[in-house]
Amino acid sequence: xxxxEQSPQSLHVQEGDSTNFTCSFxxxxxxxxxxxxxxxxxxxxxxxxxxxxxxxxxxxxISATLNTKEGYSYLYxxxxxxxxxxxxxxxxxxxxxxxxxxGRGTSLIVHP
Amino acid sequence: xxxxxxxxxxxITVTGKKLTVTCSQNMNHEYMSWYRQDPxxxxxxxxxxxxxxxxxxxxxxxxxxxxxxxxxNFPLILESPSPxxxxxxxxxxxxxxxxxxxxxxxGTRLTVV
Numbered sequence: 001x002x003x004x005e006q007s008p009q010s011l012h013v014q015e016g017d018s019t020n021f022t023c024s025f026x027x028x029x030x031x032x033x034x035x036x037x038x039x040x041x042x043x044x045x046x047x048x049x050x051x052x053x054x055x056x057x058x059x060x061x062i063s064a065t066l067n068t069k070e071g072y073s074y075l076y077x078x079x080x081x082x083x084x085x086x087x088x089x090x091x092x093x094x095x096x097x098x099x100x101x102x103g104r105g106t107s108l109i110v111h112p
Numbered sequence: 113x114x115x116x117x118x119x120x121x122x123x124i125t126v127t128g129k130k131l132t133v134t135c136s137q138n139m140n141h142e143y144m145s146w147y148r149q150d151p152x153x154x155x156x157x158x159x160x161x162x163x164x165x166x167x168x169x170x171x172x173x174x175x176x177x178x179x180x181x182x183x184x185n186f187p188l189i190l191e192s193p194s195p196x197x198x199x200x201x202x203x204x205x206x207x208x209x210x211x212x213x214x215x216x217x218x219g220t221r222l223t224v225v
């Protein structure tokens with residue numbers, strides 16, 4: 001089983017705070033890292049798919065970086081808003097199936 | 113509209129009564145997979161398929177079966193459900209496996225009593 005670890009498990013911030021969380025994964029046989037946003041009572045939706053070491057992607061106030069050599073990715077949210085409250089999942093496809101293995105997620109709650 | 117459709121959304125059943133959760137995608141995706149989500153454990157792979165008639169076990173396949181007779185459909189079969197299969201289930205599809213994003217169905221909340 002591919003181990004994908006996320007930290008912290010949960011995070012409470014105030015509206016306007018910037019925040020970040022970490023995804024750690026085995027660096028061997030790497031070819032992609034996914035980030036998903038999962039709101040309560042909905043389905044996970046993709047934020048980013050990252051493949052290159054040093055890659056940085058941005059969507060609005062959310063950005064992500066990737067370090068494939070050391071096996072980690074950071075997700076940043078600038079100026080958090082209550083609508084950013086969700087669970088953020090990272091996933092790394094394994095070499096055999098190419099199907100993503102997910103971390104347990106970071107639950108973000110943004111208080112108004 | 114591009115989508116992955118799961119049915120039913122909610123199901124309560126009794127131990128041992130066979131059931132099927134359907135999954136269909138309209139994006140002509142090669143890859144499809146099933147996950148279960150349990151509190152504190154995250155999304156865990158049950159089975160996946162890389163093409164028609166090509167399926168394989170994920171991390172937690174015990175008690176489940178799948179089939180992929182057509183590209184668009186990937187049903188999950190519980191031959192004899194047990195209470196430990198009470199969970200939230202998601203079907204997902206993607207065009208090129210891990211190189212592209214996965215699209216998820218709406219989820220099926222299954223309760224086995």
